[in-house]
Amino acid sequence: MISQELAKKLDKVKSIFDIEDIVKQDPDDRYIKKYYKTNKIPYSIFHTPTDLIYMGISRDGKYNRDDLLEQARVVNKYIKRVGAKKVLELATGRGANSYYLSKQNPNTEFYGIDISETQLNLAKKKAKKVPNYFPRLGNYNNLEKFDSNSFEVVFIVEALCYSNNKSKVLCEIYRILKPGGFFLIFDGYQSRTDLDGDEKLACELTAKGMALKSFETYTHFVESVGTSRLTIHFEEDVSEYVLPTMKRFEKLARIYFTLPLTARIAKLIFPKEFVNNSIPAYFMPTLVKDKIACYMITILTKPLTKQPEDRV
Numbered sequence: 001m002i003s004q005e006l007a008k009k010l011d012k013v014k015s016i017f018d019i020e021d022i023v024k025q026d027p028d029d030r031y032i033k034k035y036y037k038t039n040k041i042p043y044s045i046f047h048t049p050t051d052l053i054y055m056g057i058s059r060d061g062k063y064n065r066d067d068l069l070e071q072a073r074v075v076n077k078y079i080k081r082v083g084a085k086k087v088l089e090l091a092t093g094r095g096a097n098s099y100y101l102s103k104q105n106p107n108t109e110f111y112g113i114d115i116s117e118t119q120l121n122l123a124k125k126k127a128k129k130v131p132n133y134f135p136r137l138g139n140y141n142n143l144e145k146f147d148s149n150s151f152e153v154v155f156i157v158e159a160l161c162y163s164n165n166k167s168k169v170l171c172e173i174y175r176i177l178k179p180g181g182f183f184l185i186f187d188g189y190q191s192r193t194d195l196d197g198d199e200k201l202a203c204e205l206t207a208k209g210m211a212l213k214s215f216e217t218y219t220h221f222v223e224s225v226g227t228s229r230l231t232i233h234f235e236e237d238v239s240e241y242v243l244p245t246m247k248r249f250e251k252l253a254r255i256y257f258t259l260p261l262t263a264r265i266a267k268l269i270f271p272k273e274f275v276n277n278s279i280p281a282y283f284m285p286t287l288v289k290d291k292i293a294c295y296m297i298t299i300l301t302k303p304l305t306k307q308p309e310d311r312v
């Protein structure tokens, strides 16, 4: 049953937004690009000027800007572990992670792809400062241009959630990874399958507010892994540790939702790709506390021994 806190928030959202209109949205690649173009400046103002635009992992329960680098630090451990020569970041965004890693690992080449020109322009600026980071336009749903067995490490931060064909992406990662290589995924999921109508609605509005079609359940994602021949090397539920970042956004959203008149005016003036962000910001910590959503670190590996299907 829906918690009191979530029910209250849902009522507030309903009083400001036309929720049927939001639920009807079907964000495609064009919408995602528009979303990141519209939010170029807002992300820097409301999230962080450091271009690490995702959840910090605050293991001590308090938000610190340095927590936004935790994902990169985890990736770095695996780069060192396998002595990676070539690393690929899917959805490299503004490039902050690969830029940080390229400085830590001057003898490793970092490739990055993203579908948003707006995001990439920021990544390309960073790439000019180092000789070993190569961001370019590309869709992770099509990795044909990358050779088989060419990367020791592939990673993606808060962006695989945009794919509704994860099995295909995972099979391609299996192809481009070297045997013994790793694929690291940092992402949010729906955690329970037994949601009631309003819980489902809150999840759906949260997804659409962030330009996602929907949240996949973690169980369903793990099933896709099973079809890819990659195997799970490590899983960690870090939902509790992303709450401090979520609460920062919730604070801003609370201001928005407690001023209904201002909220309605803002909704008329600003584009929906910006204003609708207030919905996930408002709901996210409650969805995590109610165990409706979770944030996972999932590390997959391509086994060293050849599978029968790999033999010619």
Ligand SMILES: C[S@@+](CC[C@H](N)C(=O)[O-])C[C@H]1O[C@@H](n2cnc3c(N)ncnc32)[C@H](O)[C@@H]1O
Pocket (backbone or CB within 6 Å): 032, 036, 051, 052, 053, 054, 090, 091, 092, 093, 094, 095, 096, 097, 113, 114, 115, 116, 119, 138, 139, 140, 141, 156, 157, 158, 159, 162
């Ligand atoms: C929340 S941002 C995270 C950015 C980046 N991972 C980072 O760590 O800064 C999500 C990114 O995914 C990108 N994206 C979404 N769908 C994509 C796709 N199919 N292929 C490549 N990039 C995609 C967006 O353009 C955006 O830059």
